[in-house]
Amino acid sequence: MHRVVALVRPPQSPFELGCAAQVFGIARAGLPTRYDFTVSTERPGPVATLAGYDMLVTNGLQALDDAETVIVPGWLPTSEPPSPAVVDALRRAHSRGARIVSICSGAFALAHAGLIDGRRATTHWAQADEFAARFPHVQLDPDVLYVDHGDVATSAGAGAGFDLCLHLVRTDQGARYAAQVARTMVMPPHREGGQLQYSSAPHPAHIDDTLAPLLDWVTARLEEPMTLETMAAHAGVSPRTLTRRFTDQLGTSPGQWLLTQRIAAAQDLLESTDLPLDAIARRVGLSSATNLRRRFLNALATTPGAYRRTFRSGTR
DSSP states (O other), X not given: OEEEEEEEOSSBOHHHHXXXXXXXXXXXXXXXXXXXXXXXXXXXXXXXXXXXXXXXXXXXXXXXXXXXXXXXXXXXSTTSOOOHHHHHXXXXXXXXXXXXXXXXXXXXHHHHTTTTTTSEEOOOGGGHHHHHHHXXXXXXXXXXXXXXXXXXXXXXXXXXXXXXXXHHHHXXXXXXXXXXXXXXXXXXXXXXXXXXXXXXXXXXXXXXXXXXXXXXXXXXXXXXXOOHHHHHHXXXXXXXXXXXXXXXXXXXXXXXXXXXXXXXXXXXXXXXXOOOHHHHHHHTTOOSHHHHHHHHHHXXXXXXXXXXXXXXXXXX
16 A cells, blocks of 8 residues: 655645545545555644635644655645744655655645755746745746656646646556546546646637547547648648647647557556557557657656556556
């Protein structure tokens, strides 16, 4: 069991905490439970929330001492730094190898602890200016959904917390397990961390121009050659218009979205079949084992063979 501890403080946002609890703390029928989730706080007892009710937290900072992942689901008010005891607990957990994760304003706590100095990080776009002014040594990227360095990860606000938590499940347990978790939550299984935090509002005349039918059509044909022109023709628009709609609705380009779907399909086949790499590459539209290896390494910093060895046993 991978032990996950959420570190909360008053006033706690129920939503940010809920992101972590829903992904790591829920037992799901038909799916093996691989995480042990608990909540801690500096001063155990009633913890006020932004929703007007208190929650009872019985675990103190000592809970971080045996955590494999520590999540800080927001840090409000952002003007108040964590106490020396909290800073020490976070640094101690990180130094012994625990993964430290922030959701939304939780990045402020990680920055105060010095865990992201000189590294890329993100937080809620509305707090980006304050964060950048207070922590000039952090390479803030205010546009992306999340940034994962392996030992430290930060996410933007609200729903991006779900994206980061599901990404961590994929890292720990593989694409298929993460997709099953996402399915129980009625959520898309994966959004790349580099996607924009928010997209521009669609023009009223084009409010019904959803990409969903096109995305379904493409994902059912990953093994086929697929170009921007092919997708635009199927959607009945110009390539330029299609590219703009992808940016508006998904925060990414058609080519990058398609590559992400192909890599995700390859991950699933590596986990669930004994097919050789050439066969997998052809099935997902990456043409050859050589191309599959190159794309896989660029996207996931590992090889298809290493990925298969890691996740065929069912857990990392």
